[in-house]
Amino acid sequence: MIEWLHPGLIFILGALLIPVLKGNWKKIYLLLLPIAALIDLLYMSEGVFWSIPLLEYELVFGRVDQLSLVFGYIFVIVAFCATLYALHVKEDGQHISAFLYVGSALGIVFAGDLFTLYLFWEVMAFSSLFLIWYRKTKASSEAGFRYIMVHIFGGICLLAGIILHMQNTGSIAFNPFSWGTGWGYLSSYFIFVGFIINAAVPPLHAWLSDAYPEATVTGAVFLTAFTTKSAIYVLIRGFPGVELLIWLGAIMAVYGVIFAVLENDIRRLLAYSIIGQGGYMVAGVGIGIGMAINGSTAHALSCILYTALLFMGAGAVLEMTGRSKFTELGGMYKYMPLTFGLYMIGAFSISGFPLFSGFVSKTMVVEAAAHLPIVWLLLEGAAIGTFLVTCLKLPYLTWFGRKKSVVEAREPPKNMLAAMGVTAFLCVFIGVYPQALYKMLPYAVDYAPYTASHVIGMSQLLLFTFLAFWMLKGMLRGERTITLDTDWFYRIAGKKFIWFCEKPLLNFADSIDKTLLRIADSFVWFSKNPAVASRIMVLTASMVLLKPFNPGYMRYEQDLEELRRLYPGEVHRVAIGTGVLLVIMFFTLYLFMYLTYGVLWA
Amino acid sequence: MGIEKKYLVCMLYVCLAVTVLAGVLVNFHEHAHAAFLWQAIPGFSAICGFIGCILIIVVSKALGHHWLQRGEDYYD
Structure with a gap:
């Protein structure tokens, strides 16, 4: 005879048989599971059960005391009512996700350590998601997506808190956390945020009013009972x-x-x-x-x-x-x-x-x-x-x-x-x-x-x-x-942020790209034939400068056009000249820098 | 229908009066019970319910109309 049976396991393992059964047998089976779990709970004595050593820590699946029993009873009772309400639903998937959801909520209630808590916390988030998605509308799939994003964020906060807590105290037992102000309580803050997200405390509540109304008719009944109330339970335990x-x-x-x-x-x-x-x-x-x-x-x-x-x-x-x-x-x-x-x-x-x-x-x-x-x-x-x-x-x-x-x-x-x-x-x-x-x-x-x-x-x-x-x-x-x-912040502000990245930010990056390319291009153009190139530049500059004073600038213009048309011209003939020119230009630059050192720049 | 409605309204007023009277009577007996000053006022809950309800409706609707309520396609 087993000493203790986890009521959550009845739901989680029981869910596996659902697709096998047909017709009325399935309906009877669905109603029997919560009743079996209730009987299991009624015969349960207080104490610590199913504690499994893992590395140097201890996983506790069954911490049974007055508080966990109360929540256990009500979860099982409401699971029976909600299952009865959902009995006409044909899709097995809905029943399975509902039972996984109930089972994981019971797992949270009886968890005696933080790892077990985290494990069931995540199973609860993902199994409940399908109660929303089974509505199969566009609104429900989008709301479900936002729902799971928020819960993943909450789960990450919880995990971060648990790891910090473990490092600080060396223990993963789930007892009241220390509370105060200062960096020393960082682990408590993370865990706190994880908990109050699930409890739907403003301003972290919008997932609830966003997603529950989009869930299936029967799924919403399950949803109302477990996520927020199991969060109240862990708050009572922890804070x-x-x-x-x-x-x-x-x-x-x-x-x-x-x-x-x-x-x-x-x-x-x-x-x-x-x-x-x-x-x-x-x-x-x-x-x-x-x-x-x-x-x-x-x-x-x-x-x-x-x-x-x-x-x-x-x-x-x-x-x-x-x-x-x-x-x-x-x-x-x-x-x-x-x-x-x-x-x-x-x-x-x-x-x-x-x-x-x-x-x-x-x-x-x-x-x-x-x-x-x-x-x-x-x-x-x-x-x-x-x-x-x-x-x-x-x-x-x-x-x-x-x-x-x-x-x-x-x-x-x-x-x-x-x-x-x-x-x-x-x-x-x-x-x-x-x-x-x-x-x-x-x-x-x-x-x-x-x-x-x-x-x-x-x-x-x-x-x-x-x-x-x-x-x-x-x-x-x-x-x-x-x-x-x-939820405006992640629905609209998120969209606006993506718009900002796609439009102004990308345009800015683009313009930098183009400017650099143009500069590189002009160097390439110049180096093809520096002698002619510098003549073109001088001519262009003098045209612009002298235009108001010299009525005969037309001549320059023709020259310039000719030069541009032929550019880079007969490069082989000017090869030596170009080399000399470049050397002179560098020397000039060097001389300029040498002479102005300490005067124009340090 | 008219008579029935009148009867219901009459009943409502009677209930209101009875609860207030009962409240005053109980207040004499359990005076020490009051946790705050205002709980000693006879019929405080009645005032609280009436004013509170009007406040909630008016304030919520003002918030909604001037700030929070948008067209149904706002997020589309």
Whole structure:
């Protein structure tokens, strides 16, 4: 009997069998794998497993403690929901890349050393790429390309940091990194940048809002769950209590909301909401006390569920109508009431309605920020904005907003609805019975979400936000625009840089080339017959100079033309003369330099 | 339809009033709970939600219209 089985391996090796199976067997198999992984996790005891010596280091594939187990559970559960949602997909490639993606995310969660972490980090980036490319549109292939470029950059930062860290400390164990200001912390900075790229912290977040909305309908559901949340996990492991993260997180929360208000594409709006939600977790990691880390972990869990649900709802609309823009949607309630209902459960959860999952996790982070007034206000503002965009703007413009719908549709396939149902159930379950969530958290929880002041405060916040929305709803209509974000720098500035290289820079190089060639040419021309050449030069010069004074310059002109025509003339006859001339010229030059030495030049 | 809408609007106002009243009552009991000065104000969350929402919409739209929003073919 094996002592420990890596749950990620179940997905990674399990993916290999997918192409062999057919029809219903394949569907059953796809659903069984996450269940097998969940059973594996449930029977897992804490400790360190699968540590393999490599040179003088130790690779640890299985560090099992409370924190890694929590993330393990939720990853496996959401993998089940997303697989159910994607069950109708015919292409094996999509299932395989999704399972590799889930497996590598689990690999990150259980990695006990930095090499193992890096290995799974890269596998995760590349396997997720195919969930974008399988959409097979021009936009998705371009967005996927930008996505992988950013992640390769992040991976390089991580690797550089790991190598520096290894040199400084001689260890590759994955423990909290030292933090401070100065060159001594360079390795930590590199690793930090690698981590926050995956966590989509502005200004390094644009890959998410750029690529997720271009992914396949089912792939996007997988994407929402793993990359950003595994980054939150490694931040909790590596950088708890780093103050910078508090501010990055608070800004991130508001940033996501502002861009979501401007967005016209339903899935891009949700992508910005994911960034906003990530802000709470990042801020929680920065605060670093037990309650805040608990809050970040709990919020990561509930966020994984409700963002998956929201993307499922938006994906269902896209799947059935082929449209994803507010300006092309509206009035869908008539055709997709079930999808609407299930979507709204996700929307209530993300907004933090009492009895839904966001309420029991988001308030923990906000409560932990109770000693930082500005951060508290920013997080509260982000809560308002999240409710506004996901629970009011999106449903209003998609399912209502028009008297008559612009496009006909029907409810999505049964497996998609079932997946949404399961996920919605979990969102409500956590909201109604938060102890189930709190029991799993890494620190002991001393927090009661359902106090009168919490519930009433949240109700006031949400109801009055609704009032303001109803007054200003005209301002939120979809607009046929895109919003510039920090991806501008590599999409436009990159193009401009290439233009600069191709046009002005190349022209400049060209002109230098041509000038040098002309000078060389003129030397060649001169050396063919220096005597005649110098006569031509003298004549040309005197023509130009004497033209105003000498009316008979015509004569010169004829001479000059004759000379030029015959040039270089009968070279053999002037050979000796030329030699003598050249010698004299050099002597003259030498004499000139000798006499002027110290006067004109030193 | 008209009556139904009126009924809904009425309900909304009732809910708003009830939450504010409840907030004031709770404030008497749990006064020590306030972490910041402004949390002691009765109905602070209501003000926060209302003003916050208007601010978010107006500021975002201003940013968008004057700076960030471009035509859909901007990157093509």
